[in-house]
Amino acid sequence: MIDIANVSKRYGNKVAVEDLNLAIPDGELFAFLGPNGAGKTTTIKMLCGLLFPTTGTVRVGGFDVTTHGDESRKLVSYVPDQPFLYEKLTGREFLQFTADLYAMDPDHAKERMERVRQQFHLDEFLDTLTERYSHGMRQRTVFAAALLHEPKLLIADEPTVGLDPKSIRELKVLLRQLAKGGTTVFLSTHTLDIAQELADRVGVIHNGRLIACDTVDGLRKKANSDGTLEDVFMKITEESPSLEPGAEAMG
Numbered sequence: 001m002i003d004i005a006n007v008s009k010r011y012g013n014k015v016a017v018e019d020l021n022l023a024i025p026d027g028e029l030f031a032f033l034g035p036n037g038a039g040k041t042t043t044i045k046m047l048c049g050l051l052f053p054t055t056g057t058v059r060v061g062g063f064d065v066t067t068h069g070d071e072s073r074k075l076v077s078y079v080p081d082q083p084f085l086y087e088k089l090t091g092r093e094f095l096q097f098t099a100d101l102y103a104m105d106p107d108h109a110k111e112r113m114e115r116v117r118q119q120f121h122l123d124e125f126l127d128t129l130t131e132r133y134s135h136g137m138r139q140r141t142v143f144a145a146a147l148l149h150e151p152k153l154l155i156a157d158e159p160t161v162g163l164d165p166k167s168i169r170e171l172k173v174l175l176r177q178l179a180k181g182g183t184t185v186f187l188s189t190h191t192l193d194i195a196q197e198l199a200d201r202v203g204v205i206h207n208g209r210l211i212a213c214d215t216v217d218g219l220r221k222k223a224n225s226d227g228t229l230e231d232v233f234m235k236i237t238e239e240s241p242s243l244e245p246g247a248e249a250m251g
């Protein structure tokens with residue numbers, strides 16, 4: 001589903017991502033970890049076709065995001081860490097707007113709206129202006145909109161931050177179900193216990209370089225640690241020589 005080959009991204013003189021290679025198959029739940037400023041958002045924006053790589057290619061579902069952006073974007077949904085809604089629309093109007101943006105067939109859109117309404121328990125507030133929503137209500141509405149057109153790739157940035165324990169639990173179940181159903185889930189997070197619990201594989205980016213990419217057990221072996229993902233993450237990022245150009249990536 002995702003094929004990132006030899007990708008670098010520069011902002012002027014600033015190298016945000018350096019020689020990134022990453023392949024993620026259909027139905028994988030992948031956690032993308034890294035300290036602040038490591039290059040996670042830049043990578044996500046390239047996957048969404050919002051930024052183009054300076055060198056290298058990013059493919060989603062086989063489509064090059066630079067040359068076939070319309071095709072690749074149809075496959076992707078992105079849930080940012082700050083859920084964005086139009087304040088003067090109700091949740092229902094926002095879902096309808098999203099269905100229209102994706103040019104969904106009206107009957108199919110109706111069916112899908114009904115499905116996500118139930119799935120995300122939107123009933124109590126679907127006809128209220130979104131300006132009155134709490135963070136959790138916003139997050140549920142944004143997820144519902146993101147899944148309306150059944151994307152092949154769901155990218156979620158810090159999806160659990162600000163949610164109550166019940167909502168976090170439901171979201172974890174949902175993300176696993178999506179992956180099981182064949183949707184690729186790309187999760188960017190600083191919440192390492194969620195990554196440890198959910199991810200099939202974990203990639204660690206540091207100073208723009210992918211310094212490790214493996215299962216949690218694989219990372220433990222490479223880091224020579226039998227601790228939590230947090231222990232392993234600290235060890236890998238502290239030991240990483242990635243500040244030096246040409247440093248070897250683990251994994």
Ligand SMILES: Nc1ncnc2c1ncn2[C@@H]1O[C@H](COP(=O)(O)OP(=O)(O)OP(=O)(O)O)[C@@H](O)[C@H]1O
Pocket residue numbers: 011014015016034035036037038039040041042043
């Ligand atoms: N528009 C921009 N212009 C210049 N530099 C930028 C721009 N956007 C990001 N950067 C720089 O690129 C690097 C990577 O930033 P990015 O936002 O991708 O990191 P991140 O891993 O998402 O960080 P965080 O966890 O803090 O959100 C940082 O050094 C950042 O300052």
